[in-house]
Amino acid sequence: MNSPLVTALMAALPQFVTGTWLTVQLVALSLLVGLVLATLVAVMRLSHLAPLSWVARGYIYVFRSTPLLVQIFLIYYGLGQFDAVRQSLLWPLLREPYWCAIIAFVLNTGAYTAEIMRGGIEAVPHGQVEAARACGMGGGLLFRRIILPQAFRLALPAYGNEIILMLQGSALASTITLMELTGVAKAIAARTFQPIEVFCLAGTVYLGMSFLITRGVQLAERRLTPVKR
Amino acid sequence: MMDLLGFGGRGWGLQLLQGMGMTLLVAVSAYLWGLGLGGVAAALKLSGHRGGRVAADAYTTIVRGVPSLLVIYLLFFGGNSAATWVVGLLGFNGPVELSALPVGILAVGTVSGAYSAEVLRGGALAVPHGQVEAAKALGMNRWLTFRRVMLPQTLRYALPGLGNVWQLTLKDTSLVSVVALVELxxxxxxxxxxxxxxxxxxxxxxxxxxxxxxxxxxxxxxxxxxxxxxxxxxxx
The missing domain is CATH 1.20.5 (Single alpha-helices involved in coiled-coils or other helix-helix interfaces)
Structure with a gap:
């Protein structure tokens, strides 16, 4: 390590911090909205109404079998091609790379999480449903009080993996000009001609975040398991 | 508008097909390279050798903890600057640019290998230990036990997981487009x-x-x- 590099990295530190903050924002917002979407889709997927189930299946299949990059480009470049979209109320949103990235991430993580949630819902023991019915619960109340909380708990370990995958997917936001962590690293690497050091530094930050996520999920698992509390 | 997808004068049909061929080439090569790398890493993880286990754990943890795009950037831009440095030592000047295809395969395969390693390790652990003991009792040596007993069963147990890794690798090849490799x-x-x-x-x-x-x-x-x-x- 030569000192000009250290000075360059120190000078770039504020950029790294804002990049990391943008990454955190993108991931947190996408996961939050994605979880709501995923829960809806999982319920649709398990619905006895065939058309609802088909729509959910189709959505999950398409978004899980195509690269995230295609989805981002389709929303960022593709939608702007149509005059109808340009004149619509949504255009101020769809014009911004930030919101395009969020929309793509939400749709992507929604599809993966829906399958995770489906697994969680199916794993709730049927006796629980019967007991709730015997207590007079039904419909929405049964779902909200009995099935959903347990499904969340059962889905948590798999959802932890999805959080980390979303963190990694957020790097693709840099391809549509967003200066999140990977975007910042690429810009600094081009400026300082020290790609190895700069990308390793960014990688360390990602590893740190992955570690925190893993620990957080472990903690949540323990909190949500009454026996271990 | 649809003639843009055709094979005629303005059509991009041929280029799209060639791009698809390139995508498949990168995906298959990277997958096989990852399978080899993952196999070695899985063997090291399961071996009694402490240094090897630590190295394999570090490989899978780091590569699975950072974005694939970052791994591609690191190997591509980092590889170029390392190659420039090596060439500089040999007395040549000027920047060197590595070919995007081998670097792309290497990068995607390195990511794929980290996931394959975990899948293969799980597959190997699923083979009942009694089988290895039985093979030993029959007088098979370690290599023969590996080839006749462990390998076929590990692959069978690992197959569903390896299918997932393949889908992941196929989608990851799209990231190589950012370093200008002309795939789909x-x-x-x-x-x-x-x-x-x-x-x-x-x-x-x-x-x-x-x-x-x-x-x-x-x-x-x-x-x-x-x-x-x-x-x-x-x-x-």
Whole structure:
């Protein structure tokens, strides 16, 4: 390590911090909205109404079998091609790379999480449903009080993996000009001609975040398991 | 508008097909390279050798903890600057640019290998230990036990997981387009730039990925049936 590099990295530190903050924002917002979407889709997927189930299946299949990059480009470049979209109320949103990235991430993580949630819902023991019915619960109340909380708990370990995958997917936001962590690293690497050091530094930050996520999920698992509390 | 996808004068059909071929080439090579790398890493993880285990753990943890895009950037731009440095030592000047294809395969394969390693390790652990003891009792040496008893069963247990890793690898190849390798995603990008029809070309690219994922998924399902022949199921 030569000192000009250290000075360059120190000078770039504020950029790294804002990049990391943008990454955190993108991931947190996408996961939050994605979880709501995923829960809806999982319920649709398990619905006895065939058309609802088909729509959910189709959505999950398409978004899980195509690269995230295609989805981002389709929303960022593709939608702007149509005059109808340009004149619509949504255009101020769809014009911004930030919101395009969020929309793509939400749709992507929604599809993966829906399958995770489906697994969680199916794993709730049927006796629980019967007991709730015997207590007079039904419909929405049964779902909200009995099935959903347990499904969340059962889905948590798999959802932890999805959080980390979303963190990694957020790097693709840099391809549509967003200066999140990977975007910042690429810009600094081009400026300082020290790609190895700069990308390793960014990688360390990602590893740190992955570690925190893993620990957080472990903690949540323990909190949500009454026996271990 | 549809003639833009055709094979005629203004059509991008041929380029799209060539891009798809390149995508498949990168995906298959990277997958095989990852399988080899993952196999070695899995063996090291399961071995009693402490240093090897630590190295393999570090490999899978680091690569699975950072974005694939960052690994690609690191190997591509880092590789270029390392190559420039090496060439500089030999007395040549000027920047060196490595070819995007081998670096792309190396990068995607390195990511794929980290996931394969975990899948293969799980497969190996699923083989009942009594079988290894039985092989030993029959007088098989370690290599023969590995080849006749461990390997075939590990692959069978690992097959569903390896199918997932393949789908992941296929989708990851789209990231190599950012370092200008002309695969499917790059062709779609160039075509939409030239024709100003981004929706058409990115939808087409998406459908082609969907087709590749669907067809290869069928192949893996068939391989699972083939590998599981003669095995009694617990359910169904």
């Amino acid at each position: 995603m790059r062709v779609a990008y160039l075509a939409q730039g030239a024709t100003r029809q981004p929706f058409l070309f990115f939808t087409t690219a998406g459908l082609l990925y969907l087709a590749m994922a669907g067809l290869s998924g069928r192949l893996f399902a068939r391989a699972e049936v083939w590998a599981g022949r003669g095995v009694r199921r617990a359910a169904r």
